[in-house]
Structures are given as C-alpha cells and as structure tokens.
Amino acid sequence: MIRIVSLFVPSLWIILALCAFDVNSQEVAPLRRYAYARNAMGSEFNLVFYAPSDSLAKVASDSAFARIQLLNNLLSDYLDGSEVNRLSETAGTGQRFYASAILFDILEKSKSLSAKTNGAFDVTVGPIVQLWRRAIRRNYFPDKSQLKEARDAVGYRFVRLRAEDRSVVLKRKKMRIDFGAIGKGYAADDVLKVLKSFGIDRAFLDAGGDLAIGDAPPEKEGWRIEVSSGGGDTTATHILTLKNCGVATSGSTYRHFDYKGVRYSHIVSPYTGVGLTTHTRTTVITQNGTDADALATAFSVLGIKKSQKVAKRLKGVEVWLLEQNASKKAHYKY
Template sequence: MALFSRFSRLLFLLFVTVSASSSWAQELRYTFEKGLMGSPFKLVFYAANDSIARIAANNAFGRVEELNEIMSDYRDGSEINRLSATSGSGKWVPVSKDLFDILAISQDISAKTGGVFDATLGPVVQMWRRATRKGIFPPEDEIRDALARTGYTKMKMDARTRSIMLTQKGMRLDIGGLGKGYAAEEAIKELQKLGITSAMMDAGGKIVLTNPPPGSKGWNINVSNGSDSLAAMQLSNVALATSGPTYRYMEYKGVRYSHIVDPKTGIGLLFHVRTTVISPDGTIADALATAFSVAGIQKSKRYLKRFKGSKVWLVEKQGDRLAEWNMLD
C-alpha cells in the first residue's frame, strides 16, 4: 500500500509538472501598429514571449520599409522611379529581385485581365493627383497625352538577366495597386522565419492570414459591401483585399470620381462601389481588387476563371440601383 501511495504521489507530481510546462509554453497574443506606405499597418500574432515578439515585429516592419524604398513612386530616389527615368532610352536595366518579381506578377495579371490592371499607368495617376489637389478636372488633351505614355505591352522583361526595358519615353510605373499586398506577404515571411505560425498582417485593408489563433477555427474578419450589408467570416491561410472610393476620390461638379482609374479612358471610375477579393496570395488579392473594380461584374466573371482559388464580392452602380455579385457566402 505504501508503494502504491508513493507511486500515486509521483504520478500527481508528474501531472502538475507537465501541466505547468504546457501553461508556460502557451503562446501570447501581440499587436503592433505602424504607419507605412501611407497607410496604417497592423500586425497581430501569437508568440512565446515578449523578446521574440519584439524581434518579429521589428523584422516585419523593417522588411516593409525596405520594400517602400524600392517600390514607392512618391520617393524620388526609389528604385522604381530610377527605372521609370530610363524609359525610352532603349536600355535594359537590371533590377532587384523584389522589383522584378512584383512587376512580373503585375504583367501576368494585366495579360489575364485584358489590361484592366496596368502598372504603367503612372502618368495618368500623377495627372489625377495634381487634379485632385487643385480641384479641377484634367483637360482632354492632357488625358490623351498621359494615356499615350501607358500600356503594359510597352514594358519588356528578361527573366534571364532580371532586367526591364520601358520602350517609350515618358513612361512612369506605379504599383500602388498591388504593393501593399506584396509587402504584407513579405512581412508574414519574416514572422515565419522565427517559427511564428499564427499571424495576421493588415496593410491598409490588404490582409494576409496564416494559421488560426490558438483554440479557434479562424481569424474573425468583417467585410462590408459599401452600403448596408456586412459579411462576418472566419478565415485562415488566405489573403483578402478590399477596394472602394469611400475615402479616396475626387468630386467635381457634383460627380464623384474614384481614385481607381480605368486604363482605357484615363478617368476615375464612376460606377464602382466596393470590391472584396479572397485569394491564396496577398499580392494577387490586392491586384484583383483593383482589376475587378475596373472590369465590372460581367467581365470579372470571365477573368476570375483564370485565377484559381480566388473569390470576389463586387458591388457596382447600374443606373439608380446597385448590382451585386457575391461569391463569399
């Protein structure tokens, strides 16, 4: 009986020790926020302790800042602006892996969507930024001139030498339509290098999710259609991007023009209300949110077939009513 009693006490102590170890090893939730790329970046993840969490957040935000130095068309010395300055020179320009990769993704999406997404739209985007600051509508000749210096087929890429040629003088690249999605993906990779497997990066509405939070089925995400409908979802290991003119637009003579410009007309969208895309990859989700906004419901139904694993919720104005295409249910 004494032997059995000692054995019982030993089992009890072993149980307490294991339970305590599990408790100590339980991951904690951390949230970090920082303004980057002109938007708030919010990082949420689960890690073992404060030290790892701080290193992870610093590495993730540092990676985004590194990419901003490469891809920002607002910075005169950025790599993308230096590349744009060579347009029309007839020269192949070697570029960094990051810039080549994101432009290759952009070109692929342009080809698959008939050019409704276009990274060469910089001259038009610059024109509209000036017009918005001044509160004036660009003259027709200025729109024509800007459009004449765009076109994704005017950008040539050589994967063997990782070089790019912009064939027409006056071209300017703008990857604002997929840059935040790419940055969010790269930030998540920094966390994964440290063994962090449950994380969310929200890059100004471009969201990348990995495994669910401990003990849950997914990350709780709420998405609006831009008017009166709200979708609540639990998601994991996907990316989500939302695009709409709620906060960024120009109003001229009572007409609201979206910050998203149609590459064919050079004018901000009039019919677009809200687009949400869920994709396996953040860069793709970000770009498709713009592409489908421009294409509208009918064309997007055709284009979506070319992007495996992607879903869309698109709302647009058709006359006095709203038309809706929702695949997220």
C-alpha cells in the first residue's frame, strides 16, 4: 500500500488565469496548494499541485481530469466501442488498424517493457484476464483446455507496429489488448504533462496506487511518501522523499480469488495463464509512472531471483519485493 503522508485534503479562461501572474509586476504571486479527487479508471485519482491562483488551478485541474477521461474512453477494455476494443476485434484477420497517437504510443511503450521483462509484463494478456474474470464471477477454476486456448492467444511479439502510419496488426487469433497493468501509470504521467502546459511543475498524482511525482513542493526537498512493502506481521514501512519519478505497488493483499483452499492473485502470469500463488508484494520506483506500473506487475510475476536479473539490466530503478508465502525479502537499486 502506498499513501502520501499528510498531503490530501479534499480556453479564453487560460488567458485570464495566466493574468494572475501579473507579468508587468516585479512580484511573483505566491504558490498555493490545491487538492482534487475524482473517480476514474475504476480507482480514485488524487491530484495535488501548487499554483499561483484559484482560476489557474481550476482550469488546470479540469483539463487534467478531462485528459484522464479521454484516456479511459480510448484504452478501457470495459467500454464497448473503445479504441482498444476495436483494435482487439481485428485480431487474427490480417487487417491493419490505424491507431490514434495515444494508442500507438502506449503500445510502443508496452512492447518495449515486455521485451525488457522477458514477457513477464505483456499487454496482450487480455485473453487470460477475460477468462479469469468469468471464472471469478461464476466461481469455477478454468480447465486445461481453456487455459491453453487463452495462453495461445497471448504474445507481445505478435503485435506488429508500423510507425510511419501508426498502424497495428494483431497476428494471433483471439488476441486481446489489456492495459490494466500500465494504463493508470500512463494516465498519471499524462496528467503531469497537462499541468506543465499550464506552467505547473510542483505536482503529485496518486492514480489508485500508481504515483506520478513532479517537482518538489515549495521549500521542500520532495514529496513525503510512505511505502508499505508488506502486510500483517510482515509489514515493512519506509518514508521516502521523492520528486520527478514514478512509484507503483503490486500485490494480492486486497484482490485475490480463493478456490479449494488456494489463494490466487488477481495478477495472472502470461507464462502459465493462472493467477499467482506465490504472493509477492512489489514496490517499484523509477523515472516515470508508466514504467513503474508495468514493472511492478512484471516483478510480481518473476519473483525475487528472476526480478534481480531483470532489474540489473534497467537503469534508474529501485525495487522492494516481499514474498509473503516464504517471508523472503529483497531490495534492489540500480
């Protein structure tokens, strides 16, 4: 669990808002703290930033949440007619899908992270996720044939991207794209970009546990973040002061599926098609929220030993792992 410590309290306009800076004055308007919260992408988004005026804060926050809604409309596999669902409908047909700039960008980032993690993070895991959603609703365990069918439709290497015209081809039948392990981190990064367009750099967004962190608050070294890397008797808490980075935690503490005495994580392995049974609590700090979100899932899938090998190949990444079943802990920083 990640939480920010003691921080949250619940286009002509742009020109007017910017006037609050009073460019003809030698005095700079003091920065004030603003906090907003809204539900999006199935989670609560908490946004905190510093701005010189109420009017600028309002237009900036409205624009930030409008961006989140746009991303959800494009990338959610829960929404009929979303762009990602329209792409998935072309799987195995040989049809070339011409993607928006946003969809193509997140697909490029996803493929790169899949390659870096040996497929432990795989944006084509949709068929497995869909299978387990049905199984959990109906309280049954998928049989071997269902698991094989789902696994056979997964494979990031079978996503063909052509940058010249932003076209995408899904080579395997029944492939489905699922941004559940990267979408909120990507949205958090995008929000910071929106705020920067308004001249707001001192900002923090908690996107349901996926954090994107900008410049430090005024007269502070960074944002104080409490990272809990365990649960129950294994809780390990760290207070960190961070800026200009992304943070994400992944684990099965709150979301899991119990079947015949075995607890299966909501995190499914692209390798086996089954929810994880070795429950690794993972926290990742890296350059941005997109990478942190995807890597937290990947390291949960890989476990401690394999995660260390992957982390060594990455730059600017810090990882805490706790395998709760075996009470094994690890901390890597590269």
